[in-house]
Amino acid sequence: MPGSGECDITMLRRLQTLAATLVVGLVTAPLVHAGVCATDATGREVCLDQPATRIAALSPGATELVWAAGAGEQVVAVVSFSDYPPGATEVTSVGSHTRLDLEKLLSLEPDLVIGWVTGNPPEQLETLWELGLPVFSIEPRNFEAVSTTIEQLATLAGTEEAGFAEAERFRQGIAELTSEYRDAEPVSVFYQVWDEPLMTVNDDHLIGKMVTLCGGVNVFGDLDRLVPRISAEAVIAADPEAILAGGMGEENRQWLTRWESFPGLTASKRGNLFFIPPSLVQRPTPRMLEGSRLFCDKLDIARTRSEDR
Amino acid sequence: MPLSRSLTLPLLTLALVGLLAMVLSVGVGSVALSPVQVGAALLGEGSNLHQTLVLELRLPRTLAAFATGGLLAVAGALMQVLLRNPLADPYVLGLSGGAAVGALLAMLAGLGGVIVSGSAFAGALLATLMVFGLAHGTGSWTPSRLLLTGVVVAAGWGAVITLILAISPTQRLPGMLYWLMGDVSYARTPWPALILLVLACLLVLPLGRSLNVLARGPMQAAALGVSVRPLEWLIYVLASLLTAAAVTTAGSIGFVGLVVPHMLRLMLGNDQRLILPACALAGGTLLVLADTLARVVIAPEQLPVGVITALLGVPTFLYLLYRSR
Numbered sequence: 001m002p003g004s005g006e007c008d009i010t011m012l013r014r015l016q017t018l019a020a021t022l023v024v025g026l027v028t029a030p031l032v033h034a035g036v037c038a039t040d041a042t043g044r045e046v047c048l049d050q051p052a053t054r055i056a057a058l059s060p061g062a063t064e065l066v067w068a069a070g071a072g073e074q075v076v077a078v079v080s081f082s083d084y085p086p087g088a089t090e091v092t093s094v095g096s097h098t099r100l101d102l103e104k105l106l107s108l109e110p111d112l113v114i115g116w117v118t119g120n121p122p123e124q125l126e127t128l129w130e131l132g133l134p135v136f137s138i139e140p141r142n143f144e145a146v147s148t149t150i151e152q153l154a155t156l157a158g159t160e161e162a163g164f165a166e167a168e169r170f171r172q173g174i175a176e177l178t179s180e181y182r183d184a185e186p187v188s189v190f191y192q193v194w195d196e197p198l199m200t201v202n203d204d205h206l207i208g209k210m211v212t213l214c215g216g217v218n219v220f221g222d223l224d225r226l227v228p229r230i231s232a233e234a235v236i237a238a239d240p241e242a243i244l245a246g247g248m249g250e251e252n253r254q255w256l257t258r259w260e261s262f263p264g265l266t267a268s269k270r271g272n273l274f275f276i277p278p279s280l281v282q283r284p285t286p287r288m289l290e291g292s293r294l295f296c297d298k299l300d301i302a303r304t305r306s307e308d309r
Numbered sequence: 310m311p312l313s314r315s316l317t318l319p320l321l322t323l324a325l326v327g328l329l330a331m332v333l334s335v336g337v338g339s340v341a342l343s344p345v346q347v348g349a350a351l352l353g354e355g356s357n358l359h360q361t362l363v364l365e366l367r368l369p370r371t372l373a374a375f376a377t378g379g380l381l382a383v384a385g386a387l388m389q390v391l392l393r394n395p396l397a398d399p400y401v402l403g404l405s406g407g408a409a410v411g412a413l414l415a416m417l418a419g420l421g422g423v424i425v426s427g428s429a430f431a432g433a434l435l436a437t438l439m440v441f442g443l444a445h446g447t448g449s450w451t452p453s454r455l456l457l458t459g460v461v462v463a464a465g466w467g468a469v470i471t472l473i474l475a476i477s478p479t480q481r482l483p484g485m486l487y488w489l490m491g492d493v494s495y496a497r498t499p500w501p502a503l504i505l506l507v508l509a510c511l512l513v514l515p516l517g518r519s520l521n522v523l524a525r526g527p528m529q530a531a532a533l534g535v536s537v538r539p540l541e542w543l544i545y546v547l548a549s550l551l552t553a554a555a556v557t558t559a560g561s562i563g564f565v566g567l568v569v570p571h572m573l574r575l576m577l578g579n580d581q582r583l584i585l586p587a588c589a590l591a592g593g594t595l596l597v598l599a600d601t602l603a604r605v606v607i608a609p610e611q612l613p614v615g616v617i618t619a620l621l622g623v624p625t626f627l628y629l630l631y632r633s634r
Contacts, residue, residue, distance in 0.1 A: 080610065094609050098483035099494065101609035103366055107340040109358060118480040121487075123422045123495060131365055199479070227479045 038152040041117050041139040048134060051158025052112030056105055058125075059097045059116035062138060063088045064285035065146075066114060068170075069153035070162025076108045084279065084287070100124050106131070112156055114138060140284040142209060147171045150286070166286060173289040177213055177296060184215030187302050190235055190267070191218065192245035193282075195255045197229045207281050210288065214296035216242070236262060242302040243267040244295065246278030270305040274298040316583050323590035327375065330594045334371040334601040335363060339608035373496030373558055374600040374614070375593035376503040378565050380555040382592025383509055385566030386584055387548040390524050391541060392452045398567035399552035402459025405561040406466025407436025408553065412560070413473045413485050422497065425488075426557045433553035436466065441545065452527075452541070490613035491562030493600045502558045509551055510589050516540070517582030524579065564618045565592050568626045575629045595622065 037047040056077035057063040063082040066075055072087055079097045082088045092108060095101040097119045105113075110133065115125045117139035129135050136156060140146045147167040154163020189211050193199040201208045203221035211218045219238035220228060235243075243265075245255045256273040259265060267273060276298070280291030336347050340362060349355035350363035384399035392401070399405070411432025415425045444450060444458040474485060488495065496502075513520070519540055522530040527537045555562070569592045573584055599617035606612060 092609075095611055099487060099492075099611040101339050101604075101611055102494075103362055103604075104339045104609045106358060106361055106366070118419075118478075121484055121494075122420075123425075123497065126422050131361060225476075225478065229475075 036155050036158070038136065038155050040135075040137045040152075041149075042137050044135075044137070046112075046134045046136045046156065048112065048156060052110075052134075052156050054108070054110045054112070055157060056094065056108065056110035056113045057082065058094075058100065058114060059119050060084070060088075061283040061285055062114040062116060063091075064283060064287070065138065065140075065150055066153055066157070068163070068166045068286045069150045069157060070159035070166065071153065071157035074157055074159075076110055077105055102127060106133075112136060114153070141204070141206065143174045143206075143213075143288070144171070146284050146286065146288065149284075170286045170289055174213070174292065177292055181213060181215040181296060184299075185303055185306075186215055186217045187242055187299050187306070188219050188238070188240045189216035189299070190220065190238065190240040190243045192243065192255055193227060195247075195258075198232060198235070199227055199229050201227055206284055206288065210281060210292045210295050211244075213292055214299045216295070216299050232258075235259075236265060239266050241266050241270070241306060242272040242274065242299060244274050244276050244298060246276055246282065250277045250279060251275075270302070272298075272302045272305060274301075319577055319583060320586055320590065323587055323594070327590045327594040327597070330597045330601075331371050331375060334374070334597045335367045337601055337605055338362065338367055339605060369499050370493055370496060370600065371597055372499035372503060374493045374596045376499050376506050377493065377496070377555045377559045377562065377593075378569075378596025378599075379506045379589040379593035380502060380509070380551045380558075381562065381566040381596075382569035382588035383506070383513070383585055384548040384551040384555070385592075386570035386581075386588045387513070387544050387551075388566075389570055390520050390581065391544045391548065392456050393524070393526070394452075394456060395571065396567075397456070398563075399548065399555070400561065400563070400566065401463070402436075402440050402455070402549075403463030403466050404433050404436045404440075404549055404552050405556055406463050406470065407439070408433040408556040409489055409561055410466055410469050410473065411435075412488055413470060413477075416481055416485055416488070417473060417477050419481075426495070426497070429560075430553055430557040433549070433556055436462065437546075437549040437553070450538070450541075455545070487613055488560040491560040491615040491618075492611075492613050493559045493596070493603075494611065495560055496558050499558075502554050505551065505554050506589055506593075509547065510586050512547065513585045514582065516543075517580070517585065520544075520581035520585075521579075524581065559614070562596070562615050562618060564615065564622050565596055568622045569595060572622075572626055572629055575633050 035047055035049055036051055037045055039045045053074050054076045055066055055071060055074045057066050057075055058079055060082045063075065063078045064084055066072060067085050075091050077094045078088055078091045079095060080093055094105040097116060102124060113128055113133050113135045115135045115137040117137045125135050138149050140149050147170050150163050150167040154160050191200055191207055191211055193201060200220045202223045202225065203212060203218055205226050208218050208221055219240045220230060243259055247253060247255045253275045256275060259268050259273055262268055276291065276294055280287050280294060336344060342359060346355055346359050347363055350359040381399055388397040388399060388401060389395060408429040412425050412429040415428035440459045440462050444455040477485060519535045522533050522535050523540060531537050570584060570588050573587045573591055577583055577587060595618060599621055600614045602617045603612040603614040
């Protein structure tokens with residue numbers, strides 16, 4: 001019986017120590033781990049005990065934004081087509097943004113996952129969340145959201161200095177263009193996203209906002225759908241003064257040549273068929289500033305041509 | 310005893326092959342784990358990462374693939390008996406079309422996960438009821454009438470699917486296409502499908518003899534004392550339910566339901582008592598193998614499993630057909 005008594009006392013001491021540790025832990029925890037929090041595009045608050053050091057970026061746009069936030073060094077996983085900045089191509093790929101290799105992703109042991117609200121499969125993001133990975137979903141729909149997303153990512157990655165500076169540079173650049181083109185002469189514009197089927201954007205799309213920013217008037221801006229599919233006939237009927245188009249690749253002007261075969265089209269008559277490298281405009285990243293400047297330059301050219309017609 | 314032995318031997322063999330396929334599927338992935346590491350993870354030991362990979366990702370997905378493949382193959386075999394048409398598969402009566410419309414509409418509304426599955430299930434049931442009601446019509450209820458109704462309704466669903474794809478926002482298209490091609494990564498939990506598969510097998514086994522007679526034609530079946538009409542209804546409802554569960558788990562995976570029953574008939578003869586449980590095992594095995602390949606062939610990129618089922622199944626089936634007399 002004495003044995004069992006000793007045992008009880010030892011147990012009691014252990015419990016006391018444990019309780020003390022727990023209490024101390026509870027009191028000091030908030031002080032030791034300052035923690036960082038941010039609310040993502042789905043309204044979910046993501047909190048990390050400490051800034052992320054191993055980030056998985058699940059879209060090419062997210063990769064660019066993480067780099068812009070100054071946390072490029074911390075990226076351990078990207079998806080296919082993450083081709084910018086150059087360092088991104090060196091990072092391990094975990095499949096395409098439409099279908100992720102979750103196993104590969106988990107094996108890289110990320111402590112923060114940057115999801116894409118409309119691009120990643122929701123059930124896969126949900127699985128990651130259920131497995132205990134913090135998933136921060138992004139979807140910048142306007143210029144300000146690009147800046148705030150960069151700031152949020154910088155906060156979560158602990159790279160506030162670089163990230164906030166870059167966000168501010170973008171914000172300033174857009175503000176400058178806004179004031180410069182506020183009273184510019186309107187130019188009617190058709191922006192071609194894709195060739196077959198023929199697709200454009202409305203005014204709610206970021207590219208549509210770039211057109212508006214430069215004093216352009218998107219001829220399909222009022223359509224309901226973000227990326228409407230339209231007919232060539234509709235373009236001819238709208239008769240824009242300028243046509244801006246990307247293409248498959250960074251220098252492929254092929255999409256514009258089809259409009260040259262309609263000499264009655266104002267844009268063709270005046271030679272206002274402009275190629276815009278798609279990578280500068282089609283991802284919601286700071287490179288949009290460069291793209292916007294290019295848009296504005298092209299629309300300036302179109303304005304000079306409309307005066308001396 | 311010869312009959313029961315002729316039943317058990319093929320089934321045991323198929324079960325063994327199925328088990329091996331599952332072991333392979335759990336052991337192989339885009340992250341290389343040694344068999345020891347996989348075993349440890351299965352026993353709840355080893356590193357956290359390994360346990361997550363094996364227990365949270367690979368095992369549920371393998372079980373879901375097995376259940377889905379089994380459900381589709383059994384449903385296909387039942388449809389072939391019901392319609393007495395070798396071209397019948399679980400989707401021939403437009404069930405996958407209804408499910409697809411349900412799922413795509415949910416995706417179009419920007420919903421995901423459980424709601425897409427639930428919507429697919431509702432669509433499948435709606436399609437079933439529609440075909441059933443229309444085939445009943447004012448005249449008599451015959452399999453050929455059912456088949457024609459189903460095929461026409463399926464064409465209608467096809468048009469609606471195309472319409473949804475055409476008006477959907479560009480960024481939703483990849484998810485929709487993957488769903489239409491069938492993809493086990495949608496599976497959230499394997500249990501409902503697995504339990505249904507086991508229940509279905511238990512239910513059809515006692516019916517095997519009646520199904521054998523029915524396969525020879527309704528007249529003969531009636532002459533031999535089988536109540537044909539209730540049996541046909543039961544098969545139809547059961548096959549629809551199984552297909553709906555499969556489609557809800559993993560989207561519309563093609564080919565398994567058509568080819569697995571035929572393959573087994575070529576190898577084992579046309580005894581439904583053997584064919585139906587064999588379908589459950591072989592269908593499951595085929596889909597487990599196909600999904601394993603889909604995960605690893607061009608990893609980290611993931612292929613839709615429907616591509617692999619066809620690529621594996623077509624040559625195997627053609628070979629068996631060529632050899633058969």
